[in-house]
Amino acid sequence: MTAMSQQGETTLPDEQCLDRALAHPETGPRILFFSGGSALNGISRRLKAYTHNSIHLITPFDGGGSSQVLRQAFGMPAVGDLRSRLMALADETLQGEPEVYALFSHRLPGQARNDALAREVSAMAAGQHALVAAIAAPMRQLLQGHLAAFLLRAPEDFDFRKASVGNLILAGGYLGHGGQLAPVLEQMANMVEMRGTVRPVVDETLHLGALLRDGTWLIGQRQISGKEVSPISSPIQSCFLCDESGARPQVDLPEANRKLIESADLICFPPGSLYSSLIANLLPRGVGQAIARSRAPKVYLPSLGTDPEALGHDLSGQIDALLTPLREDLGGAAGDEIPAGTFLTHLLCDSSEAQAEDTAARHGLHCLSHPLRQAEAPRYLSERVARMLVWLAGDFRA
Template sequence: MKVVAIGGGTGLSVLLRGLKKYDLDISALVAVTDEGGSSGRLRFELEIPPPGDVRNNIIALANDEDLMSQIFAYRFVDNGSLHQHTVGNIIIAALTKMKGSFNEAVKLTCRILAIKGKVIPICDDLIRLVAKYDDGSQVVGETNITRKKGRIISIQLDKPAKASEEALIELSNADLIVLGPGSLYTSVITNLLVEGVKETIALNKRAVKIYVANIMTQPGETHGYTVEDHVAEVERYLEKPLDFVIVNNGQPPAEVLESYLKEGAEPVKVLSKRENYIFADLVQVIHEPNDPRPKIRHNSEALANIIVEIAKRCSCGKQ
């Protein structure tokens, strides 16, 4: 079964870490509108698409124990010109300049790490997100969007951009198309705004379309959103109904949840149990290097298992 996963850096990489353990043909289509941290600095200083999200997903599909994977993930934390840059970001940036193509740089990086599957930037263009809010204001740039407090009514790109031919081929051949997990607008929907993506998905009649709902709301992006709100927005930009929605019904530990609540994030609520919702306890708490606050993430193995079960069901249906 060919699984094409669409998203950004953190949430999508969690899914890929689980999927790579199964006998699946995996392709990850990754957003290129990130503007924060190391990626943002390289984007604006070198005028290249941001490498951080593709780097995260390449590492997710590589051998965790491999020395090269550990090198690519290494982040400089000392003060200086390399502060907060990762080795992988710098290498992808160097390859982009050498080859004159971000897509080619990503392909070479995938070869260097001998990953299972493919990681493909959704396009090769330098694009930004533009969000319009219910108060009539407009904000440009992912970082600015996540900082603003308000309800987004629409989101678009700052200029037209065409999806890479390779990305469209993967979508055309997909048996399952998985959207998320990840930030609703800045990691998931941003990909649907690129010309050719939603059109190709619509033409692939056999592909099962799955959305992985977020566990927590995101301040500045989805404050107060329910699962139904998330699904409605995905379907609005996809212009197609989803076949399945994977929903967490687990409860994060109280002490971890408290730190999220202080920042304005809360568990995503479910208003109704619809026929196409698949519920499971997907909560996992992780501790990232150089970050004192525990993070709530999807459980990679549990999430991948659900995807595989859907794949098996669809495969049996075809037979």
């Protein structure tokens, strides 16, 4: 399937599928990502040139930043990662709605007086702010309605500092649609002519919890990620979905998302925080079953640089952590007997990754090694990764 150079790096033997995808991205492959955070946004933006059919199942369990302020105020799922990916997939040409994009991307300053920021948002809801006034009807009225719904229900002490206006709009739409994210996400996707599909993996208000190897229990993504509080000092042993009290309800994958997984031309476990951005999406019941039923390539693209959540996990350990909830979904206590290839077929990594070939062999995976890393930063070259994924998906479709 894959040609190898003398240096052991993967080469692309046939790029006709890439040329076809560039010429007709509206018919491009259905590449599905389990994701969260911003690590995949650069690749997502570049992927739009090759396919308008990528699928992004996003974790709504974030517990930090402006999403956390909204969660505390309304007891709702986190919307920040959904908004961020929606913007990454928006049409950035003149065919889209740049005024809507500008409003959704606007973030309120962190140093201003809170009462002044509240008045600014009120002016947006009234259509008296320049960012809103620039948007044509009827979109303008719809956005004003969402902001008004947010303001009507917001507590008097709501902290507007550093708030994303896009998050406020999504929150207002969520509240106005009886506590459902799907309708407002579809509205916003249509407004910015989104080139792909973005959905929460589950539309529920939950948190991510973790048990560390030293016996410590943590509740909340911000306690795990090491971004707003001190990084964890003991490796994560397991993680789970829970409510604020730590109780663990049964969480089922929605039927619509199951169909998306099973119909994908390629499934990718992409870069991002190991547990809070990736594995959190694999915890609802039915995710492992859906992935196992798929016959498409299933690719792990590990993060570059240092991930505080991956403390104590080498590359093989990261794969084991990814496989654990998927195996449990199929086999319970005996799940560790299920072959890795049921859920994962390829390891795609930069050619500098020394553990790649041995790790792939240990798990029975195809190792795809290619120069994918930027020269001066721990980031992937978005164009090269996009081409690799489109090529793999196209090879499967052929």
